[in-house]
Amino acid sequence: MPAFAGDADDLFQKGMADLEAGRLDTACPALRKSFRFEKRPTTLFHLAECEDRAGRIATAALHYDEYLDLFERLSPPEQQAEGERERKAFKRRETLDGDIPRVTFRLPESAPVGTKVTRVTKQGGDPVPVALGVALPIDPGEHWVMTQPPGGARWEKRFFVQKGDRQTIALSVSSPDDDAKMVRYSRPLEPVPALLPPEEYDNSGRRIATWTAGGIGAAGVVTGIVTGAVAWSQKGVVNSNCRDGLCNTKGESAADLASTMGTVSTIAFPIGLAGLAVAVVLILTEPEQGRLGAAPQRAVIGRAAPAIDVSVSRQGDGFVGATWIW
Known part of the structure; x- marks a missing residue:
């Protein structure tokens, strides 16, 4: 250059x-x-x-x-x-050759498909993807190995290797809800149906919220698909430029790009789905417009409107998902 x-x-x-x-x-x-x-x-x-x-x-x-x-x-x-x-x-x-430590990592058979396994040294740096079931050459010293299933918490283990070591390390995987906290809100009071509708129902704010949620949802899904495709496209480059868990410069760059795009896809796709779900809920629960003297079709005397029970799951400090019960 x-x-x-x-x-x-x-x-x-x-x-x-x-x-x-x-x-x-x-x-x-x-x-x-x-x-x-x-x-x-x-x-x-x-x-x-x-x-x-x-x-x-x-x-x-x-x-x-x-x-x-x-x-x-x-x-x-x-x-x-x-x-x-x-x-x-x-x-x-x-x-x-005879002094290089070699470590074999093994995941339990119950580990979910798509579980990521990475390793970093004591000095830190970017995590290095780990191949499973083969004896990998590793520098002597202190290391950390991490596993993370899709939607689950990260599991970490510290280990040490010395010159000439031959080790097998059994990995573990956290379940998706190990660190999750469930917060259940009490059922809201059921609304009392009005005998007469309001003079004019203004749903402009609701429509704006619906379009906003739908736009965010569509953008999140598209972003998740595109970044996921980019991450997947780097697999061949990593396989061609990495061997026994060690990569050359091109392989490191491809692994870094795949890791970044994979993280973006993992975050964007659920956000997109949540946005689309909120938009659908807003559309399905939108009242009919009405004026004084004309009874709304959805309001029936003696029958309460459906109530919504919301269960929110939190992973650490991050939002994981919501369940809507009718």
Whole structure:
């Protein structure tokens, strides 16, 4: 990327200076960003070297693999210039293989379809999707694994791995209403039917509310469908650029986009359905217009209008849903 060539070089120089001084917390991010700006094999080799020295050996092995793959695509003169680093990368990659911890994650058979499983390190960062039932290479240290079923609360577990560990972690899943709080409002007083209708019934405010709720509902449903489709379209990119739970730059970007779009879809779609439901209720319960002297068709002396009983479910501090009972 020519526009970022100067930035890439500055970041590379800073990363190398920090690497030589042992400031790994700043060296690795600088080299990683430099490589994103300009895909130079030398930068990738030193990034692998930095992650290796920082003890993140699974990440280092992934970068060594990427470097060796990039080396194969270089021209003969470029390969000659990279020859010494290629030999070091190959030797170090073979040495690391036996030390890399591998963890297998398993969901219970009762887990709902669509349950998301992600992992983050002690340092934080964006959650990484987790493949189930396979031994995944993971950096030594402290980690968190999370599960979240559709509509359910998130379940978290902290775990530690050391060099050479082989672990199997049994995951759990929270039920959709573990943290839900039900608030039931008492039945409202049934209205007493009027003997005569009002002189004029003005339903302009109700119509505005109906159109507003319907518009919000339609927009929410459309947004949910579109963002869901975008999230689904990234699946192939993630599968092509991620292996054993670790992703290259393209895979990370696709996973981030899929996660963001999936979250938007999960939020927008229920809001859209709720908006459409409110619009339908307002339409079905709208009284007939009437004037003095003309009895409304829906009002019958001796029969009360239907009452509405509303049950509201709250998930933490967020609205989950409402049940209308006639």
